[in-house]
Amino acid sequence: MQHAIEAEGLVKTYGKGAKAVRALSGVGFAVPRGTVFGLLGPNGAGKSTTTKILTTLSTPDDGTAAVAGLDVAREPGRVRRAIGYVPQKPCFDPTATGRENLTLQGHVHGLSRSDIRARGDQLLERFGLADAANRVTKTWSGGMQRKLDVALALLHQPRVLFLDEPTTGLDPEARADMWAEISGVTRADGVTILLTTHYLEEADHLADRLVIIDRGQVVAEGTPEELKGGLDGDAVQVELADPGQQTAASAAIATVRGVGEISVDGARLHARVGDGAATLPALLAALEGASVPLASVTVARPSLDDVYLRHAGRSFHSADRAGLTGTEVAA
Amino acid sequence: MSATLAPVAPARPDVRRGLALRQSVYLIGRSLRILRREPVYLAFTLLQPMVWLLLFGALFERVADLPGFGDISYLEYLTPGVVVMTAMMSAGWAGTGFIDDMQRGVMDRNLTSPVSRGALITGALAYQAVVTVVQSLIVFGVGLLAGARYDGGPAGVLVVLLCATLLAVIFAALSCAVALTLRSQESLIGVSQFLTLPLAFMSTVMMAPALLPGWVGTVARYNPVDWAARASRDALLGDPDWSAVFGRAALLAALTLVMAWLATRAFRAYQRSV
Ligand SMILES: Nc1ncnc2c1ncn2[C@@H]1O[C@H](COP(=O)(O)OP(=O)(O)OP(=O)(O)O)[C@@H](O)[C@H]1O
Ligand SMILES: [Mg+2]
Numbered sequence: 088m089q090h091a092i093e094a095e096g097l098v099k100t101y102g103k104g105a106k107a108v109r110a111l112s113g114v115g116f117a118v119p120r121g122t123v124f125g126l127l128g129p130n131g132a133g134k135s136t137t138t139k140i141l142t143t144l145s146t147p148d149d150g151t152a153a154v155a156g157l158d159v160a161r162e163p164g165r166v167r168r169a170i171g172y173v174p175q176k177p178c179f180d181p182t183a184t185g186r187e188n189l190t191l192q193g194h195v196h197g198l199s200r201s202d203i204r205a206r207g208d209q210l211l212e213r214f215g216l217a218d219a220a221n222r223v224t225k226t227w228s229g230g231m232q233r234k235l236d237v238a239l240a241l242l243h244q245p246r247v248l249f250l251d252e253p254t255t256g257l258d259p260e261a262r263a264d265m266w267a268e269i270s271g272v273t274r275a276d277g278v279t280i281l282l283t284t285h286y287l288e289e290a291d292h293l294a295d296r297l298v299i300i301d302r303g304q305v306v307a308e309g310t311p312e313e314l315k316g317g318l319d320g321d322a323v324q325v326e327l328a329d330p331g332q333q334t335a336a337s338a339a340i341a342t343v344r345g346v347g348e349i350s351v352d353g354a355r356l357h358a359r360v361g362d363g364a365a366t367l368p369a370l371l372a373a374l375e376g377a378s379v380p381l382a383s384v385t386v387a388r389p390s391l392d393d394v395y396l397r398h399a400g401r402s403f404h405s406a407d408r409a410g411l412t413g414t415e416v417a418a
Numbered sequence: 419m420s421a422t423l424a425p426v427a428p429a430r431p432d433v434r435r436g437l438a439l440r441q442s443v444y445l446i447g448r449s450l451r452i453l454r455r456e457p458v459y460l461a462f463t464l465l466q467p468m469v470w471l472l473l474f475g476a477l478f479e480r481v482a483d484l485p486g487f488g489d490i491s492y493l494e495y496l497t498p499g500v501v502v503m504t505a506m507m508s509a510g511w512a513g514t515g516f517i518d519d520m521q522r523g524v525m526d527r528n529l530t531s532p533v534s535r536g537a538l539i540t541g542a543l544a545y546q547a548v549v550t551v552v553q554s555l556i557v558f559g560v561g562l563l564a565g566a567r568y569d570g571g572p573a574g575v576l577v578v579l580l581c582a583t584l585l586a587v588i589f590a591a592l593s594c595a596v597a598l599t600l601r602s603q604e605s606l607i608g609v610s611q612f613l614t615l616p617l618a619f620m621s622t623v624m625m626a627p628a629l630l631p632g633w634v635g636t637v638a639r640y641n642p643v644d645w646a647a648r649a650s651r652d653a654l655l656g657d658p659d660w661s662a663v664f665g666r667a668a669l670l671a672a673l674t675l676v677m678a679w680l681a682t683r684a685f686r687a688y689q690r691s692v
Contacts, residue, residue, distance in 0.1 A: 101691075139526075139692060142530040143529075143530055144526055144529055144530050144689065144692055145689065145692050146689070146690075164532065167530055167531055167532045168532050170530065172526070172527055172530045172531075173523075173527075174523030174526045174527055175523065176521070176522050176523035176526070177522055177523060178522055178523030178524050178526070178527040180448065180524065182451070182452045182455055182456075183448070183451060187448075187451070191444055191445075191447075191448055192531075194440065194441065194444040195441055195444065195528070195531050195532070195533045196531060196532060197437045197440075197532070198426055202424075202426040205424050205426075206423060206424050206426050209423050209424055210423065213423070223455075236523075239527075240527075241423070242426075243426060244423070244425060244426050275422045275423070276422055276423055
């Protein structure tokens with residue numbers, strides 16, 4: 088078995104008739120064993136839907152998927168024994184203590200009492216939850232609760248772990264903490280992880296490979312470095328004081344040598360330049376010449392945000408704000 | 419930072435065979451733990467039956483003078499009916515646990531772990547059965563304290579507990595099926611408002627069979643609340659017609675199986691919607 092996860096042509100539509108929402112329109116990718124794979128995309132991109140299909144919770148209208156070498160449609164029972172799943176919503180029992188949560192989960196998987204005890208203790212220790220283990224979890228901090236969700240999914244020693252937005256809503260410190268735990272899990276235990284996230288820097292930091300999905304489709308795939316390397320030069324972002332002048336502004340920028348891939352996103356212009364530091368003066372002069380007032384100008388090394396912009400044709404931020412982007416399917 | 423985690427032995431095939439049963443037991447344990455930490459829930463479900471029993475028992479005391487009630491007090495007539503009615507009404511909320519689990523990720527996680535749908539339903543229904551036995555004993559005890567006396571003895575009380583439990587499981591299964599299909603707490607309010615309350619009134623829980631209006635009598639014949647109320651009353655009042663009592667209990671048992679099966683099927687509806 089080469090890949091821990093293989094998905095091909097996944098299609099999923101929710102609802103029927105006029106209210107139908109196409110959540111996935113042909114998502115496919117492959118995840119090598121023992122790696123962290125990122126599924127990056129804005130709200131409504133189809134990240135959770137993909138995860139639900141791979142974890143056997145939901146069934147696709149079309150397409151196939153295999154997890155740990157097992158077909159999710161034909162052998163859901165065996166897939167379930169091979170995976171751990173942390174849903175987007177919290178899934179610990181708030182009325183129970185940390186240890187009670189782990190014990191019930193262990194019994195659900197048919198583990199022996201001694202295994203539950205030993206492994207539970209180790210997980211609590213590793214995730215820094217040992218001191219709170221016997222306290223009711225509703226009194227825990229958000230970061231601790233989310234770590235318990237992950238610990239619960241790891242208890243039965245899954246081969247593949249699905250984490251649906253493990254750090255959304257956590258403060259920066261708790262997020263960094265979670266990142267450390269997640270990398271520890273693959274490094275020390277060889278577990279394959281599929282991780283969905285909204286955060287570009289999270290995918291950049293954690294994922295060995297990633298796909299960017301947008302409106303139910305994979306728009307880019309590769310390692311974070313490959314994706315960023317695919318963009319030449321630096322990213323320039325110009326914020327206009329007056330959004331009405333975007334046409335004049337982009338025309339002005341287009342005359343500058345070395346500037347390419349100009350795109351407009353509200354009051355913001357994005358462009359790519361061979362060498363930011365060298366081109367900037369000419370660019371500013373051109374805008375000045377066209378008398379376009381500016382709010383700000385930034386030059387940066389390419390980030391995943393630029394990758395996203397390139398492939399999805401809009402900035403990640405605005406796509407996320409747009410929220411529900413599932414394409415309406417005509418009845 | 420992270421040492422390798424200790425390996426665990428996966429459940430062996432022979433262990434897996436008994437797993438569904440043990441899973442349900444652990445799930446009941448989880449629910450009972452919730453109840454133990456917040457016992458007010460139980461007290462809350464007992465408030466209404468106390469009103470029925472003590473207020474109605476006193477208010478309609480003279481009703482029992484009407485022919486059709488025999489020579490027992492109205493409280494004695496009413497108590498077994500209130501026991502089964504309480505069982506039904508509190509079971510109507512059994513789906514709340516599933517709704518909570520669905521609103522959190524608990525349901526999704528359970529459905530992607532090797533826990534059978536049957537075990538999830540069995541856990542919820544068996545928990546409701548345990549709660550029903552406790553509730554029934556309390557309501558019945560209050561009836562006795564208020565002055566009701568029965569000739570039926572322990573056998574009579576056992577029949578009451580059995581009927582109350584079966585009725586509770588029927589409505590708990592219905593409640594779980596509705597929760598899984600409609601996925602909202604409001605839909606459960608519908609079950610209680612539009613189903614359990616009318617069913618309680620269209621039965622012989624409060625009024626002797628001979629005194630029911632014709633059409634209500636007809637409805638009552640097909641009403642599981644009535645099966646449970648009649649079987650319980652007959653068994654308690656001494657010298658019952660056992661074949662009629664067991665006939666009604668058997669009907670309840672059959673309906674229990676059908677409803678439990680339906681509830682298990684309702685997971686499919688839920689999984690289609692996520
Ligand atoms: N159970 C459902 N019923 C109906 N529509 C759904 C359901 N789940 C998802 N959708 C729709 O399918 C599309 C994809 O949703 P999905 O939850 O997979 O996105 P996501 O990438 O996980 O987004 P988020 O970052 O907000 O979690 C959205 O348009 C969403 O509204
Ligand atoms: Mg999601």
